[in-house]
Amino acid sequence: MELILLLFTFVLAGFLGFELIAKVPSQLHTPLMSGSNAISGITVVGALLASGQVDGDMSKWLGFAALVLATVNVVGGYMVTDRMLSMFKAKKG
């Protein structure tokens, strides 16, 4: 049952994603992409759990590498998007 719920969530999130993006003006495509790219760094949650294991050498090392990479993705992605968007905003005001 839990599996079905998870699949259900997956499908609904997919439809939601389609709906959310359908009408974005092309000016915003780059920030949208880099912003959603940062969200895909959510895999950091999995990396945290893997690298924080108390035992399991190999697994821990892999988790650690995943954690570093995912954190770069998250921190870098959000910051770069913010930089881009603040440029867009500065111009308007």
Place this chain on the structure above:
Amino acid sequence: MELFINLAYIAAAILFIYGIKMLGSATTAVRGNRTSSLGMLIAVVATLSRSGLDYSWIIGGLALGGLLGFVAAKRVQMTGMPELVALFNGFGGLASLLVGWAEYEKVKVHGWDTSLAGEWFSAAVIAIAVLIGGITCTGSIIAWLKLSGKMGGAAIVFPGQKVLNALVMLVLVGAGVAFAIGATGASAATMFYVVVGLSLLIGVLAVIPIGGGDMPVVIALLNSFSGLAAAAAGFVINNTVLVVAGCLVGASGLILSAIMCKAMNRTLGNVLFGGFGAAGGGSGKAVEGEMKAISVEDAYFVLEAAQSVVFVPGYGMAVAQAQHVVKELGAILERNGAEVRFGIHPVAGRMPGHMNVLLAEADVPYEQLCEMDAVNAVMPSVDVAIVIGANDVVNPAAVDDEDSPIYGMPIINVFEAKTVFVLKRGQGAGFSGLVNTLFFRDNTRMLYGDAKATVSGLVGQFED
């Protein structure tokens, strides 16, 4: 505690959804991005509150990754944005691959977790996470190499390429299935490593035949993949927030790829497997007439008298870093009484929205940035259209030559303007290898040389 963590994940998912929604409008985009980053923070903090974690590694990893991300984001030039986005994307994909792998190593020690379904299911989702993550990783790295000029941007094609790719993909899927079916068997580990190796290989193979001008589609698609990889990793570790956030990104990236394809009048399959500009191009009508050059001085006299000017920037403007002088020229023309607009083709540049980012960096007023349809509507009344480093997106062959490979692609109709100036380095063809019939038209004048130097020259003329 578990309940609290899950509630926090729901909160994070809501913030992601609102964040993406707000990114869709210029007025709320900044807050949208911050909203989604708050969601990320909540998800991370909630995860850290799980008991029994070894924090020393976690703190080290977060600090190292955070520092690297911070430095990269601070130091990047706006012109270097496409390659940075590609690189971050690759990191995300590799992280998802590693999360899947780490889980498998855990399984080797502790045995399969069958709380969701049988071993086969856990093994299958691990294989999928590795597969998508691997393709995203190496595919993005190749895109990064191409975009940053560390590797030629041209499509790399060789005989038998499609057969080879299909074969690798077939073996890859076969190994994945074998891994899932024989998850508890003796050969499972071997099959797993085959999946890891081949997914990384297929990412390289899939992106090398795609030329530079198709990069907006590829980047958007890889972005989608990085999300799907995260969602797959979510199934691996049975975590809802990964599934939701990953799937949102997967869907949005797919939409963006579809928009890019539409702007090129091509299908996704054609972009990915066409090897456009390497094998196919070159057909189309023979061009008559000759290219007529004009000096900067003469161009100045034409511009001085112009009432309405449209700039059409392309990748060449990014390469020449000419956005600041272009903005300056635009401002001068406006003071001179002309109406100035920028016509931006959806696939101009190497990333969706690439030109908008560059012009925004140069402080070009927002109202002057026009989308393709808006600028095409007024084109017949435009005195001078200035094409800066754009090529295929202004090629009239797309409108009037049915034999041309780009026939049917929506373009910016600069040929309808009274006069067209084309700023161009040399006389060669565009990325697609096509001859641009615009250059041979009666109302077109070529301004040869580096775009930045040429525009500076024009600015200089006005100031004298």
